[in-house]
Amino acid sequence: MIRLIAIDMDGTILSPDHSISTKNKEAILEAQSNGIEVVIATGRSFSEAFEPINSSGLTVSYICLNGAEVRNPFGELISATHITKDDVRKITSILDTETIDYQLFIDTIVYTKDIEAPIDAFIQLAKAANQIPPIDEIRKEVMGRVEQGTLQEVDSFDDLIQQRGNEIYKIFGTSLHRQHLDNARNILHTLPGLAVSSSGAGNLEITHALAQKGIAVEQYAKSKGVSMESVMVIGDNYNDLSMMKRAGRSVAMGNAPAEIKAACTVTTTSNAHDGVGLAIEAILQLQK
Template sequence: MIRLIAIDMDGTILSPDHTISTKNKQAILAAQSNGIEVVIATGRGFSEAYGPISDSGLDLSYICLNGAEIRDSFGDLLSATHIDENNISQITSILDAHTIDYQLFIDTLIYINSIEDQIDTFIQLAEAANQIPAVDKIRQEVMNRVERGYIRQVDSYNELINQRGSEIYKVFGTSFNRVNLDKARKALQLLPGLAISSSGAGNLEITDINAQKGIAVEKYAKSKDISMANVMVIGDSYNDLSMMERAGRSVAMGNAPAEIKAACTEITTTNEHDGVGLAIRAILQLQV
């Protein structure tokens, strides 16, 4: 009996134009009306996650930054896990040495060196899902966040790290050079206390070892007195693996890599074809 559904965003509940389809929304509402808890589990920060969910009219809780944050449907912080400040300089040194661009996630804000790099990040996510990115839509979305102050461009991270190094939730690295990216990943994996994942072939997601989607979903389920055997998760990428391995039912999107599909108990259609909605409807038919 599924009592909790955790859903990834990019490549999963979001269509290529970064919106939530009517069929996906209706399926989530049907699950909620049948007493099933639904939570978003994303690599995005809260400010990036809240917009598309709120715009769709859904009222959901959030696991953000790969599990570094858990927030309720009002956006209030329930749990926070930061990277050990002693690791930050080593992380940035490794990324700099391999010419990997990166962003810092602090509180609800993203600090970047280049707005274009942020736009490229979302283009890469779409391409990783084997889809044609809606470039104009992505650019507009990013620029709206810049105007609202959710994304802040800085010339150098040094002062920010000196002042707020203990508050960093996630470091997100991107590169089109896969060789350098792999070298950086291997070097980062040697550092203790870190989780190294990715949401696409061209990026690295660096968090504390305890900030993983699987750990956060389990923590959230426990707060609701729900066993992981009664949890279903839906995702499409490597940063979803930790929750797929823990959940009683795991669903891979049709656009997921073969390794992700192999790790799941079932496969649905792509995010272009309402894969989330179809997976939820299948559960409801079994349970209702």
């Protein structure tokens, strides 16, 4: 019996244009009306995650930044796990050596040295899913965050790391050069205390070792008195693997890589074809 559903955002609940379809929304509302807890589990910061979810009319809790923070439906912080300043310096040195662009996630703000970098990251995510990126919509969404102050451009990260190096949740690196990413990933994996994953072929997501979706979902489920056998997770990429391996029922999106599909219990349709809604409807039908 599924009692909790954890859902990824990009490539999963969000359609290629970054909206939430009517079927996905209605399926979540039906699950909630049947007493099933629904939580978003995303690599996004809270400010990036909240807007599309709230705009759709949904009320859920949030596991953000791959598990580095958990917030209730009102945005109140429940838990936080940061990278140490020493590790931040090691990570950024590795990324700089490999000429990988990166962003720093602190509280609800994302810091970048180039506003085009987050735009390119979303475009690459769409391409990785074999979809045509809605560039105008992506740019509008990103520039909206700039206006709100939740995405800020800085000339250098040096002062930021010096002053707030122990407050960094996640470092998100992007590159069009696969070899550079592979080189950095291999070195990062040798550093203890870190979790290194990705949400697409062109990026690296680096957090504290305890900041992983699987750990956060398990802790959240426990706080609700729910065993992992009664948890269903839905996702599409490598940063979802930790929760897929722990859940009683794991669902891969149709647009997920083959390795992700192989790791899951079932596969649904793509994020362009209401995969989340169909997966939830299927489990609700089984539990009638």
